[in-house]
Amino acid sequence: MATGTAALRAALPPALAESLDGWQEHLSLQRDLSEHTVRGYVGDVVSLLDHLVRRGGGTVADLDLAALRSWLALGRTRGDSRSTTARRAASARSFTAHLRRSGQTAEDVGLRLSSPKAHRTLPGVLAADQARAVLEEAARPPAEDEDAADTALRLRNVLVVELLYASGIRVGELVGLDIDDVDRGRRLLRVLGKGRKERSVPFGVPAAEALETWLTRGRPALATAASGPALLLGVRGGRLDPREARRLVHAAIAATPGTPDVGPHGLRHSAATHVLEGGADLRSVQELLGHASLATTQVYTHVTVERLRAVHARAHPRA
Template identity: 55%
Template sequence: MTIRPASLSVKTMSPKDRHRRVELSSVRAALPEDALRLVGDYERHLAVERGLSQHTVRAYVGDVVSLLGFLHGVTGTNPGSAVAESATETQRSLDGLNLACLRAWLADLLGSGASRTTVARRAAAARTFTAWARRKGVLAGDPGARLVAPRAQRPLPAVLKTEEMGEVLLASASGAAELQPVALRDHAVLELLYATGVRVSELCGLDVGDIEFDRRVVRVIGKGDKERVVPFGVPAERAVRDWLDSGRPAIVRGARKPENGALFLGIRGGRLDPRTVRRLVHDAIGAVPGVTDSGPHGLRHSAATHLLEGGADLRAVQELLGHATLATTQIYTHVTVERLKAIHDQAHPRAR
């Protein structure tokens, strides 16, 4: 199976991301041939064996290219200096990749202005790569196992209050009452995002057959191609039914080549794009005065926080959100504690 190097559409990238992509492409092209083969093998491992998304593969491979470029003295601004002597064995491509090199690479990233979060993510990518290289036999040991990066700053996620979320959905329902196809779709998207807490990529990947109205659940394919079943409530059921009964057929009739299986469609009949979802969520929230702007991930944060505040078990919320570890879900407990403290400060006579 041939894996093409993961890429982004230039039109959808920010100038900063576009510059980094061009720089990494220059570095990758200037790496020694054995290092290039190793990067290709690793890319296939991530995409085929681990089944990671294109976005995740692109991020992991980009970090490895950055690391190998540092190891071989390759820079995006001076790729010509990167062509080191060609090695005859794959192992030569990782000569010198030890703990000191990994630490120097991270220090260089910090010195160039990278955030602690970025450095922590790249350190994690390096550990994943060195562990794979050790299993493959390319490295005699695993230097990444002892690599400690600066702890990433984890700001509390922004969440909407329950009543604010209710106002957003009420306004959306008013628009859907006019029975315009796009308004019906947008309302169904908002209701389902909030009801299930799914990621925007998971929502856009849903097919009509993934919805089970009799049980009010949706089958979701998450990270690593892992499937989970997520329940939703009556308002979301009603919104999705209205979309399927009235909105979706209207778009299909007007499309030249509609995406037959997709649950949500764009105005031209193709599968709904994540960028469109982000835009419609921002527009819906922005239409309600006084509500802090947020996107699809904000609805995911809000759903998780409201579940915990309503008494849901942390382990159950982990399953609903599709988190690999409970530690990821625990950030929402910090949110609820902060909100409890705020309520206490306002309501308790001896709080101050």
């Protein structure tokens, strides 16, 4: 949590702080949300409660629709985008719903809180040849003076990029994989996604080859007693940190000339788009990505339509 948010939280009256603590525990233990998601939700509601205190409120009973609306309006005057406002409203509604369910308030005041719908932007994706170039860059030949540790890290980096593009899984899902989560014979990953939902995700031959090389030549050079069953390891032998995984993907993409820096999530978007362009149905892509709603997956149809329009404009004689 940012220092500013921590300071605001520490200054809350005890009654509000207690309600916030209970809601945070609900998000973590009962809804089983990720640490990142919980941090974002709590940061929004700390801001809301600070606003409530400034309006003279001291308990959640003082939280009414006027306070919610003025809080969102204040954010808009400070430059909050539509998507930020929509997210903050969703955080507030989650909080007020918990207050009502737990008996802390007589009604759920957030039910009447409306907010602008976030603009749905098309995800950044790589063209198929750009994705191929990134993978080739990641697998470039080693330097002549490369030592065993450098070799291990290079082989790991190759596997990270290959698996992200081959499977379309999230970075958090990737670094959470254990060795036993990989069915090497059938080329399947057992992935634990959002909400602790498990799914099986296939991967192709190049990723399988990178996996075998990592397990035989790379991982043993980094493994320590603290490695446990983690598939991917950091330089000190512990489980690979998501931030390091993101950094190395950005580095591989940045090292590829003419390729937009879409990052790890861009590889996920690219995988989904290329699978759809190859003829897969939307339901299959939904299962591949682990989306709870088909509506989330449908954004990729807009991506492929935009590409089709661009190709048509370039190639059709009467475009």
